[in-house]
Amino acid sequence: VSDAASALGVELEREVREQPECVERQLSQGRDAVEALSQEIRRRAPIGIVIAARGTSDNAGRYAQYVFGANNRLLVSLAAPSLFTLYRSPPSLKGTLVFGISQSGRSPDIVAVLDEARSQGALTVAITREVASPLARAAEHCLALHTGEERAVAATKTYTAQLVTLAMLSAALEGAGARWQELAEVPAAMRAALEANLESVVQIAARFRNAERFVTIGRGFNFATAHEIALKIQEMTYAMAEPYSSADFWHGPAAIVDRGFPVLLVAPSGEPLGDVADLVDLCARRRADLIAISDHGDVLARAAARLPLPIPVREWVSPIAAVVPGQLLALALARARGVDPDQPRGLSKVTETR
Amino acid sequence: VSDAASALGVELEREVREQPECVERQLSQGRDAVEALSQEIRRRAPIGIVIAARGTSDNAGRYAQYVFGANNRLLVSLAAPSLFTLYRSPPSLKGTLVFGISQSGRSPDIVAVLDEARSQGALTVAITREVASPLARAAEHCLALHTGEERAVAATKTYTAQLVTLAMLSAALEGAGARWQELAEVPAAMRAALEANLESVVQIAARFRNAERFVTIGRGFNFATAHEIALKIQEMTYAMAEPYSSADFWHGPAAIVDRGFPVLLVAPSGEPLGDVADLVDLCARRRADLIAISDHGDVLARAAARLPLPIPVREWVSPIAAVVPGQLLALALARARGVDPDQPRGLSKVTETR
Numbered sequence: 001v002s003d004a005a006s007a008l009g010v011e012l013e014r015e016v017r018e019q020p021e022c023v024e025r026q027l028s029q030g031r032d033a034v035e036a037l038s039q040e041i042r043r044r045a046p047i048g049i050v051i052a053a054r055g056t057s058d059n060a061g062r063y064a065q066y067v068f069g070a071n072n073r074l075l076v077s078l079a080a081p082s083l084f085t086l087y088r089s090p091p092s093l094k095g096t097l098v099f100g101i102s103q104s105g106r107s108p109d110i111v112a113v114l115d116e117a118r119s120q121g122a123l124t125v126a127i128t129r130e131v132a133s134p135l136a137r138a139a140e141h142c143l144a145l146h147t148g149e150e151r152a153v154a155a156t157k158t159y160t161a162q163l164v165t166l167a168m169l170s171a172a173l174e175g176a177g178a179r180w181q182e183l184a185e186v187p188a189a190m191r192a193a194l195e196a197n198l199e200s201v202v203q204i205a206a207r208f209r210n211a212e213r214f215v216t217i218g219r220g221f222n223f224a225t226a227h228e229i230a231l232k233i234q235e236m237t238y239a240m241a242e243p244y245s246s247a248d249f250w251h252g253p254a255a256i257v258d259r260g261f262p263v264l265l266v267a268p269s270g271e272p273l274g275d276v277a278d279l280v281d282l283c284a285r286r287r288a289d290l291i292a293i294s295d296h297g298d299v300l301a302r303a304a305a306r307l308p309l310p311i312p313v314r315e316w317v318s319p320i321a322a323v324v325p326g327q328l329l330a331l332a333l334a335r336a337r338g339v340d341p342d343q344p345r346g347l348s349k350v351t352e353t354r
Numbered sequence: 355v356s357d358a359a360s361a362l363g364v365e366l367e368r369e370v371r372e373q374p375e376c377v378e379r380q381l382s383q384g385r386d387a388v389e390a391l392s393q394e395i396r397r398r399a400p401i402g403i404v405i406a407a408r409g410t411s412d413n414a415g416r417y418a419q420y421v422f423g424a425n426n427r428l429l430v431s432l433a434a435p436s437l438f439t440l441y442r443s444p445p446s447l448k449g450t451l452v453f454g455i456s457q458s459g460r461s462p463d464i465v466a467v468l469d470e471a472r473s474q475g476a477l478t479v480a481i482t483r484e485v486a487s488p489l490a491r492a493a494e495h496c497l498a499l500h501t502g503e504e505r506a507v508a509a510t511k512t513y514t515a516q517l518v519t520l521a522m523l524s525a526a527l528e529g530a531g532a533r534w535q536e537l538a539e540v541p542a543a544m545r546a547a548l549e550a551n552l553e554s555v556v557q558i559a560a561r562f563r564n565a566e567r568f569v570t571i572g573r574g575f576n577f578a579t580a581h582e583i584a585l586k587i588q589e590m591t592y593a594m595a596e597p598y599s600s601a602d603f604w605h606g607p608a609a610i611v612d613r614g615f616p617v618l619l620v621a622p623s624g625e626p627l628g629d630v631a632d633l634v635d636l637c638a639r640r641r642a643d644l645i646a647i648s649d650h651g652d653v654l655a656r657a658a659a660r661l662p663l664p665i666p667v668r669e670w671v672s673p674i675a676a677v678v679p680g681q682l683l684a685l686a687l688a689r690a691r692g693v694d695p696d697q698p699r700g701l702s703k704v705t706e707t708r
Contacts, residue, residue, distance in 0.1 A: 047401055054602055069437045075445040077431035082574045083423045086625040091429040213594045220436045238610045240567045242596045255699050256592045271440040345609050
């Protein structure tokens with residue numbers, strides 16, 4: 001890395017590297033609040049979960065859809081905030097559990113969803129770094145993100161803190177001790193992912209520095225990871241990156257993949273490995289450039305660029321570690337392209353959408 | 355149009371042009387089934403709606419989220435089919451109304467969601483062209499799409515038939531006569547959109563024939579339209595097109611827009627026009643190339659390329675007409691690039707995802 005390049009994204013790199021520590025802190029300092037809330041949720045027995053979020057936080061919502069669906073049998077809906085704001089005709093939220101997720105707690109449309117949900121008698125929870133924010137005040141309960149300040153515009157440590165908070169709440173609701181053990185293994189897996197990729201992403205980024213288009217693919221729990229890595233690439237590099245579920249990919253988007261097209265596959269071990277194999281074959285047939293994030297030797301061996309996850313974790317918690325090499329790649333791509341990811345063009349840290 | 359180019363996508367063009375007639379047929383021949391189902395839905399009083407769909411049909415599900423949310427106060431969730439198939443750990447669907455939407459009725463994962471929903475006692479409805487398909491057999495009720503056979507791989511007339519069917523059911527549930535009148539105005543608006551754009555898209559496509567990246571933007575009811583037009587561009591032209599809500603666009607993706615970047619804005623008159631104005635300003639500042647689908651003179655006047663909607667309709671039904679110029683543009687782009695949209699690379703008409 002040249003000195004000029006490594007001067008770019010200094011805040012961002014620091015925050016990416018802080019993540020294992022932040023997740024550890026969340027697991028210890030966040031546990032009591034999660035256990036208390038899980039008691040209240042059991043008492044209220046919600047008919048389903050509704051999540052209001054934008055951007056990176058919406059990707060945490062995508063993870064919640066799988067975690068609470070698979071582990072707690074709770075149906076999760078991602079709210080359409082404009083029904084509450086633009087159209088002023090919100091759906092009935094009676095009997096639901098409503099999460100507002102926002103690192104700053106200051107997005108007016110997310111606050112509006114929580115206000116309406118509370119007035120309808122729904123159980124409302126803010127997940128935010130700012131416990132004195134409008135979002136935290138709007139909600140009945142607040143789960144604080146123990147990340148400290150996040151200064152880079154692109155969210156990284158608040159995203160993984162959101163994921164682990166949702167996973168902790170799922171574990172507390174399920175009341176299964178094994179889940180907590182599986183969660184405790186995540187920080188080491190994140191550290192290993194950082195160490196294994198911190199330097200090697202520089203070469204990978206050099207290879208793809210002129211690519212203006214990426215697709216990112218994940219399924220199930222890691223559909224969220226594909227979305228989040230695509231968002232990081234777009235925010236930091238101005239290249240275009242489109243996320244897909246491997247299931248949806250065959251309904252149309254597969255047509256765009258041809259020779260040299262970069263396809264980033266999020267493929268930790270787990271149930272979707274059958275899909276992953278089909279996609280690896282597609283990339284080989286079309287001579288596309290496969291970039292693989294995986295703990296699976298066969299998948300890595302067939303990739304043009306490897307982003308290894310040296311320590312495997314259980315699939316349901318794998319998104320917390322699997323996003324890390326993607327964040328590093330986005331940062332390295334930004335540096336290779338001479339863009340400062342701490343100051344993306346036209347973005348600000350707090351986005352106030354109506 | 356050269357003869358060689360117009361020989362491409364012959365099936366697709368025929369099906370795009372059939373749409374006003376298909377929507378008229380749906381409005382007349384589909385009405386009784388919709389009214390009967392709405393009685394049953396009122397009797398069962400579902401706590402919310404769950405939609406299982408992939409690809410184009412999933413975009414119809416996005417429309418449903420706004421229509422049933424805004425007009426019927428029903429919360430709509432888009433199902434994560436892999437919870438039912440890969441993970442075999444489906445969420446509780448008790449008390450919900452579950453739609454399976456698929457033109458062919460043959461996607462195994464969508465059938466699996468309906469099977470599970472029915473076994474849990476949910477009210478199940480198939481929306482499909484094939485009334486003898488596995489999906490239609492799995493569901494308790496079926497709303498047939500009266501489109502006739504769809505031969506082109508890229509779905510067009512089945513999409514608008516799905517939209518109008520969902521809109522009809524919403525109107526029947528609401529029991530408001532004015533909605534039916536608003537629906538009745540749609541076929542004429544579709545015809546006008548076809549006539550106004552059929553030839554002019556050829557010049558627009560020539561201008562953008564080398565563009566490998568597009569973003570498409572819509573909000574609220576037309577978030578679905580932005581998704582569907584992006585999917586058509588990708589399926590037919592192999593260019594990349596990424597859909598956004600104008601609200602999410604400011605949380606990151608706005609960074610990628612710069613000089614000459616094609617931004618397709620779906621902007622019929624309606625509540626999101628404030629957002630639209632902000633985006634038009636952004637495109638002007640960055641000197642991006644704005645392609646506008648609108649009935650609004652000011653928006654069209656500021657666009658680099660105009661896809662007019664000569665007959666305005668009410669916002670809630672506007673997606674049925676607003677997608678038409680986008681379909682035509684995707685077809686014209688395919689022809690300009692010498693690609694046959696009737697036979698996209700690596701796609702087949704029936705996609706069987708697990």
